[in-house]
Structures are given as structure tokens and as C-alpha cells.
Amino acid sequence: MSMPETETVVRQLTLGDAIREALAEEMRRDSRVLILGEDIAEAGTVFKVLTGLVEEFGPDRVLDTPISEPGFTGIAVGAAMTGLRPVVDIMFGDFIGLTMDQMVNQAAKIHYMSGGKWKVPMVMRTTMGATRRSAAQHSQSLHAWFCHVPGLKVVLPSTPYDAKGLMKSAIRDENPVAFFEDKMMYKLKGPVPEEDYTIPLGAADVKREGDDITIVATSSMVQVALGAAGRLAERGIGAEVVDPRTLWPLDETTILESVRKTSRAIVMDEGYGRYGVMAEIASVIAEQAFFDLEAPVKRIGAMHVPIPFSPPLEDATVPTEETVCEAAEAMCG
Amino acid sequence: MAKSVVMPALEMAQETGTVVSWLKQEGDPVAKGEPLLEVETDKATVEVEANADGVLAGVKAEAGAEVPVGQTIAWIVAPGEEPPAEEAAMATGRAMSTAPVEAASSPEPAAPRPASASRRGKISPKARRLAAEHGVDLDDVQGTGPDGAITGDDVLAAAQSAGEATASAPPPSAVARLMAERTTESWTRAPHFFLVREVDAGALDAHREALKPAIQNRHGVKLTHTDLLVALAARVLARHPKMNASWEGQGIRANERINVGVAMAVEDGVVAAVVPDADTAGLGDVAVRRRDMAERARAGRLLPSDVAGGTFTISNLGMYGIDAFTAIIVPPQAGILAVGKIADRVVPVDGRPGVRPMMTITLSSDHRVVDGAQAAAFLNDLAEAIGDPGAFGLATND
Structure with a gap:
């Protein structure tokens, strides 16, 4: 993990705090940065990620909007085209369907269709992740939808440190970036240094090294993979956990290097297994590292069902450490 | 009325056969007697005929599969009929349950070596x-x-x-591996002992020269010393049944027929091609049979029947300039005769030094089957026969 090792005592921040800090620092650094969305000002979002920002930056830069995702996303696209650097807050990732035309046909296309004369430096922050007992319309992980569209960058942080560094890069990027935060990780604590830093988009991070099997994991599944890797180590299997951090651009090199070393790969993501992020990464591995594989690439993702409201059923749809351990043990023989 | 197609046992000691290729595909109509598939045994590749009229179905052994003898590898069913689900592992004994097709009728070159992939499990x-x-x-x-x-x-x-x-x-290769296994088995399990005789081959030479033109005319084949030795040894074996017997683990089995194998070099080793009933076969028949098998051996198209059922073997290295040698018995036979070259040597003739065409023959015997005296008696009779081939009535072929 690319933490500065000279730091003797690094403060611990939650992932939510790390994102707020990134936004605040960027807003202080660049007056063009503003945030707009539902319940983001005084409420500080339903997850309290933006608490305090409206007090510091005022309602002109932290704008509460009506419940009108297509509208305020379109405003953000236009604002970005005309020189601002807006951050759109879509409360639940389940609602990105409402923003699709603005994101897919406007934000993603304008730089290309204007022959490079226009650019859309905006960020869409939204959430993903199940097990919050929020039922089928507030629990999905739909980031794969944006991954499918040329012109959009897609970021999925898995730690507070990554979240802060990636958010800063997303804001500074000249292209539209979709930034997916797992709502179950907002309280996850981790080391975040005080000084300014960014993490480039398109650089994967090896979160744990191992020789026997590679687990490519995204977002909260990185934490599940790390837990599984600890249990696998007790069983004599060295699992390497690779976090792509951004799904587009995708750091194929780091993934392939790891798989060529271990010869086995599990790809896990909280999106649906079918036609999803896992399928894409598994294909990258199969196409470029097939003759380094000892076993077929294994996908582990959300069960292909609407997320149930029933807690036991909801839990059953999400990959667990045990799911990963069983798969890894079967593959390593 | 589904009829099973089983991996045939084409040789006495054959345990498995490898499917080289299917000549019919699943669903193809087949007629009884039509070539169905090619099977490679340890020693030869052979076409196996359909044993019934019908439709080929339920193929269980793909090309390359090594299958135990007697195991069902496919079914021949009536049109529309499903092959039985249950695997009928019927024993076929050691008999040749499916007649091999005459090799001469298949002019295409030998099938490529099977990849023998299907007996393996998964490979990453x-x-x-x-x-x-x-x-x-x-x-x-x-x-x-x-x-x-x-x-x-x-x-x-x-x-x-x-x-x-x-x-x-x-x-x-299969031949090389089998040769390694069989010679090791024989050498380590059969207690060999060796008896050596030097014989005057003058009469043998003369007999060969005398019969050669007639056999050439009548059978179109050149009579060799080996042909004569096969015929002579078989006729002598008829008087020495112990030498023609086999060790069967628990005891001695007498062999009714006298089938003399002739060791032949093939690409990857040596095989013993068999002249069946060599004790009654005429010289011309022996010569034709040996010549045909030698040609097939060179082409790698020996039939399992060519190498099956031998009861005694002759190995002649005379053409390689070898004076004398000892040979390893071909299990489960009791003996093998190693024949050296015929060379002019100075020997006493009627009390005086004379130059005679001499030949050293060495008999290897399995002591579990014969003892020294019995083997010596056989070798002595054989030496006498070589000294006077005419006494055995070896004529052209009548």
C-alpha cells in the first residue's frame, strides 16, 4: 500500500471525513469548485459526509437542489462547460438512471463532438453497496453502467487514504468522473496524512502481497478480500489483493503482473456478476494472461437478484470472506 | 437390441487398447463387417469391424483414449433407439471378439499417433x-x-x-515401452538358462539352395535360412511339448498349437511376428507368411493377429554379423532360439581339419517350465534336424 512510511504517527480518519476533507481542500484551493445536490447543505447529506461545508463555503458553492437529478446534473454539465468545476451529489447510486442522458450523451460526448473545444471537468459523487437495509431501490451497485461509456472515468475508493487522494484527482481532472462511495464504508477508519497528496486515476494498488492467488477487488470488496486473505494465510494460501481503484482508466498492467505471478485470479466487485466489472477484468486476464493461468478466472459479485429488504436475504446476496476463502481454496487445490 | 462395441482383446497379454480414430461418427449407419474404428494395441494398429448392422451411438471412448480390454466403447443400435445408459462391462476373455480387417485392404497410410489426451484429467x-x-x-x-x-x-x-x-x-512409443516392460518382466521373473550348440549349416545351405528356385517360382518369395529354421524348430518342438509350453503363474500350460515367432526389428524396437502352426505349414507358406509380416512390420502395420499366440521364438542376428548371442524369452513362452551368422570355420571333418559353414545357436529356456536335460534334448534334436533337413520332409509346399 502506497502510504508514506516516514510518517511515524498518522492520524486516523473515516472514509466520509477523508472525502469531506478532500472537497474542502479543493474548494479552498480553487474557487471554481462547487457542490450541488439534494440535502447537501444544512443536512450535510443523509450520510453526513458534507457536514460543515455550507458553513465554510456558503450556499452559492454548496447548493441544495430540489429532487431533480436530471436537472441539476445538466446544470453541472453546463457549469463545467462554461468554466466551473462542479461536484454533483447523487444521494443513492440507484438514481443514476435519471442522470444517464446528461452523463452519457452530454458529459461524455462534448469534448469529442466539439473537437476538443469544450471540456466537462465535473465529478459525480454517488453511493453504492448493500446491507444497509435500504431495499431494492437504494442498495444497488450500478457503477458498471458508467464503465461502459467512453468518455467517463469511474473511481471506486476502498480506503480513507485512497478516497481523499482520488477525490482530489477527480476534481482536478478535465473530464467527467463518476465517483462511487460505498455507503457502508463511510465510518471505516484508516490513516490519512495531513499533507496534500493526490492519487492518479488509472493506478491500481496492491493492498496485500501474496504468491498463490490474486484477488482483484473494488471498493468495500477490497476489505472483504483483505479479511479473506488473512484467513487464507492461516490455511497456507498466499492471497494478493489488487485494488484497481479506478475502473476506467483501468490499470491492466498491475493486474496482469499480479496474475502472472500467482497464476490464479478471483475478481470481486459488489456489482452484479453478469455483464459487469468482474466480467471485464476477467476478460482482460483471460485475453492477456491465459497461458499463465492454472485455473479459470473466478467472478464473485452480487447475487443476480433485486437486493431484498429482508436482512438475512440481503446479507446472502453480498460476497463474504467465507465465499472468497472457499473459492480460493478450490482453485488452489 | 443395442449391441455393445467393446475394446477387443487382440493379443494374449493385451490389457488395454488405444482408440486411434473412429472411422464412423455417432449417428452414422453401419453395416456388419464395415470398418468401425482403428485401435492401437501395444504392437500394431488395426481396424475393428462393426459387429452388427445399425447406427453407431453412445461413443464412450474418443480418439486417443486408452481403454481396458472388454470395456464397452460404443453401441450399435437400431435407428431411433437410445444406447443403454448402463455401462455393460462384459468380459470378452482373451479371445479375439472382433475380427480385424485385412490390412491389405486398407491402402491408406498408417494413422497418425493418437494424442492420447482423454485419459488425462484437467490441464491448466x-x-x-x-x-x-x-x-x-x-x-x-x-x-x-x-x-x-x-x-x-x-x-x-x-x-x-x-x-x-x-x-x-x-x-x-507404445512398442518401445512394451519392449521395455516385457523384457524387464521376462528377465526379472523368468529364470533363464542358456544352452549353446555349434552346428554345421552345410546341409541347411544345400537344402535352401535346392528348394529356392521352386519356392521362388511357386510362391514368389525368396526362401531364407530363418524360414527353414522356423519350419525345422516347429517340427522338433512337436516332439518336445515341454519346450512349447508356457508358465502360467501357478503351473505349466501345454500349448496345443505350435506357433513360432520370428523376432523382427521395427522402428522403435522389436516384435515377434508369429507363423501359426509352423509344424505343419509348408516351407513356401512359412516363407510367404514371414515375408508379408516383415513388410508390414517395416510399414508399422502389423496386425495384432501377426504378433499374437506365439509359443516359441526364433531370433536371427546372423545378417547383422553376430557370431552368437543369448536372447530374452518372450513371456509366457518357455524358450527362444538365438541364431548367429553362418561363417566358414576350420573344424575337424572326418578326423582332419576342414572348412565348414558353421552356425552357433543358443537356446534360452525358462527353468520354471523346462530343465536343462529337457532343453538339451530339444536342442540336440534341433541340431540334428539342421544337419539333415531332408529327414523332416521339408519340401516346397504340398
Whole structure:
């Protein structure tokens, strides 16, 4: 993990705090940065990620909007085209369907269709992740939808440190970036240094090294993979956990290097297994590292069902450490 | 009325056969007697005929599969009929249950060696790549992965151990492997003893010269010393049944027929092609049979029936300039005669030094079947027969 090792005592921040800090620092650094969305000002979002920002930056830069995702996303696209650097807050990732035309046909296309004369430096922050007992319309992980569209960058942080560094890069990027935060990780604590830093988009991070099997994991599944890797180590299997951090651009090199070393790969993501992020990464591995594989690439993702409201059923749809351990043990023989 | 097609037992000691290729595909109509598939035994490749009219169905052994003798490999069913689900592992005994098609009727060249892939389990892509890079035969690799899959590590381990033993030696062919197994089995299990006789081959030479033109005319084949020795040895064996017997684990089995094998060099080793009923066969028949088998051996198209059922073997290295040698018995036979070259030597003739065409013959015997005296009596009679072939009535062929 690319933490500065000279730091003797690094403060611990939650992932939510790390994102707020990134936004605040960027807003202080660049007056063009503003945030707009539902319940983001005084409420500080339903997850309290933006608490305090409206007090510091005022309602002109932290704008509460009506419940009108297509509208305020379109405003953000236009604002970005005309020189601002807006951050759109879509409360639940389940609602990105409402923003699709603005994101897919406007934000993603304008730089290309204007022959490079226009650019859309905006960020869409939204959430993903199940097990919050929020039922089928507030629990999905739909980031794969944006991954499918040329012109959009897609970021999925898995730690507070990554979240802060990636958010800063997303804001500074000249292209539209979709930034997916797992709502179950907002309280996850981790080391975040005080000084300014960014993490480039398109650089994967090896979160744990191992020789026997590679687990490519995204977002909260990185934490599940790390837990599984600890249990696998007790069983004599060295699992390497690779976090792509951004799904587009995708750091194929780091993934392939790891798989060529271990010869086995599990790809896990909280999106649906079918036609999803896992399928894409598994294909990258199969196409470029097939003759380094000892076993077929294994996908582990959300069960292909609407997320149930029933807690036991909801839990059953999400990959667990045990799911990963069983798969890894079967593959390593 | 589904009829099973089983892996035929084409030789006495055959335990498995390998499917080289199917000449009919599943669903094809087949007629009884039509070639159905090619099978490679340890010694030969042979076409197997359909044993019924119907439709080929339920093929269980793909090309390359090595299958135990007697196991069902497919079914011939009535049109529309399903093959039975249950595997009928019927014993066929050692009899040839399916007649091989005459090789002469199949002018196409020998089938390519089967890949023999299907008896293996899973092989990882990495293992395949490493096997190709290191020249490792995956048949020789023991898989340690899930479900016994062969992994890259398994291949590297095999490559390393192979590298230590023989630097990238190619894997042996079926013939070479069988030769290694059978000679080891014979040499380590059959207590060999050797009796040597020097015989005057003058009469043999003269007899050969006398019969040669007639046999050439009548049979179109050149009579050889080996042909004469096969016929003579078989006729002498008729008087020495112990020499024609076999050790069967618990005791001695007398063999009713006298089938004399002739050791023949093939590409990867040696096989003993058999002249059946050599004690009653005429010289011309022996010569034709031996010549045909020698040609098929060179072409790699020996039939299982060519190498099956031998009860005694003759190995002649005279044409290689060998004076004398000892041979390893072909199990489960009791004896093998090693024949050296005929060379002019100075020997006493009627009390005076004379130059005679001399030949050294060495009999290897299995002491579990015969003892020294019995073997000596046989060799003595054979020596006498060689000294006077005419006494055995060896004529052209009548």
C-alpha cells in the first residue's frame, strides 16, 4: 500500500471525513469548485459526509437542489462547460438512471463532438453497496453502467487514504468522473496524512502481497478480500489483493503482473456478476494472461437478484470472506 | 437390441487398447463387417469391424483414449433407439471378439499417433504452455491441482526430474515401452538358462539352395535360412511339448498349437511376428507368411493377429554379423532360439581339419517350465534336424 512510511504517527480518519476533507481542500484551493445536490447543505447529506461545508463555503458553492437529478446534473454539465468545476451529489447510486442522458450523451460526448473545444471537468459523487437495509431501490451497485461509456472515468475508493487522494484527482481532472462511495464504508477508519497528496486515476494498488492467488477487488470488496486473505494465510494460501481503484482508466498492467505471478485470479466487485466489472477484468486476464493461468478466472459479485429488504436475504446476496476463502481454496487445490 | 462395441482383446497379454480414430461418427449407419474404428494395441494398429448392422451411438471412448480390454466403447443400435445408459462391462476373455480387417485392404497410410489426451484429467493453460516450452509429455505428469488437474508447477517438476535423468528424451512409443516392460518382466521373473550348440549349416545351405528356385517360382518369395529354421524348430518342438509350453503363474500350460515367432526389428524396437502352426505349414507358406509380416512390420502395420499366440521364438542376428548371442524369452513362452551368422570355420571333418559353414545357436529356456536335460534334448534334436533337413520332409509346399 502506497502510504508514506516516514510518517511515524498518522492520524486516523473515516472514509466520509477523508472525502469531506478532500472537497474542502479543493474548494479552498480553487474557487471554481462547487457542490450541488439534494440535502447537501444544512443536512450535510443523509450520510453526513458534507457536514460543515455550507458553513465554510456558503450556499452559492454548496447548493441544495430540489429532487431533480436530471436537472441539476445538466446544470453541472453546463457549469463545467462554461468554466466551473462542479461536484454533483447523487444521494443513492440507484438514481443514476435519471442522470444517464446528461452523463452519457452530454458529459461524455462534448469534448469529442466539439473537437476538443469544450471540456466537462465535473465529478459525480454517488453511493453504492448493500446491507444497509435500504431495499431494492437504494442498495444497488450500478457503477458498471458508467464503465461502459467512453468518455467517463469511474473511481471506486476502498480506503480513507485512497478516497481523499482520488477525490482530489477527480476534481482536478478535465473530464467527467463518476465517483462511487460505498455507503457502508463511510465510518471505516484508516490513516490519512495531513499533507496534500493526490492519487492518479488509472493506478491500481496492491493492498496485500501474496504468491498463490490474486484477488482483484473494488471498493468495500477490497476489505472483504483483505479479511479473506488473512484467513487464507492461516490455511497456507498466499492471497494478493489488487485494488484497481479506478475502473476506467483501468490499470491492466498491475493486474496482469499480479496474475502472472500467482497464476490464479478471483475478481470481486459488489456489482452484479453478469455483464459487469468482474466480467471485464476477467476478460482482460483471460485475453492477456491465459497461458499463465492454472485455473479459470473466478467472478464473485452480487447475487443476480433485486437486493431484498429482508436482512438475512440481503446479507446472502453480498460476497463474504467465507465465499472468497472457499473459492480460493478450490482453485488452489 | 443395442449391441455393445467393446475394446477387443487382440493379443494374449493385451490389457488395454488405444482408440486411434473412429472411422464412423455417432449417428452414422453401419453395416456388419464395415470398418468401425482403428485401435492401437501395444504392437500394431488395426481396424475393428462393426459387429452388427445399425447406427453407431453412445461413443464412450474418443480418439486417443486408452481403454481396458472388454470395456464397452460404443453401441450399435437400431435407428431411433437410445444406447443403454448402463455401462455393460462384459468380459470378452482373451479371445479375439472382433475380427480385424485385412490390412491389405486398407491402402491408406498408417494413422497418425493418437494424442492420447482423454485419459488425462484437467490441464491448466499454464501447464500446457510450460509443457510445450519444456518438451514435457503431459501423459507423464501427475496432476496435484484441484480434481487432480495438472498445474504449471507439476510440469516444471516433471521437466526438472526429466532433465536430471535424460536431457529432454522424447517419450517412448507404445512398442518401445512394451519392449521395455516385457523384457524387464521376462528377465526379472523368468529364470533363464542358456544352452549353446555349434552346428554345421552345410546341409541347411544345400537344402535352401535346392528348394529356392521352386519356392521362388511357386510362391514368389525368396526362401531364407530363418524360414527353414522356423519350419525345422516347429517340427522338433512337436516332439518336445515341454519346450512349447508356457508358465502360467501357478503351473505349466501345454500349448496345443505350435506357433513360432520370428523376432523382427521395427522402428522403435522389436516384435515377434508369429507363423501359426509352423509344424505343419509348408516351407513356401512359412516363407510367404514371414515375408508379408516383415513388410508390414517395416510399414508399422502389423496386425495384432501377426504378433499374437506365439509359443516359441526364433531370433536371427546372423545378417547383422553376430557370431552368437543369448536372447530374452518372450513371456509366457518357455524358450527362444538365438541364431548367429553362418561363417566358414576350420573344424575337424572326418578326423582332419576342414572348412565348414558353421552356425552357433543358443537356446534360452525358462527353468520354471523346462530343465536343462529337457532343453538339451530339444536342442540336440534341433541340431540334428539342421544337419539333415531332408529327414523332416521339408519340401516346397504340398
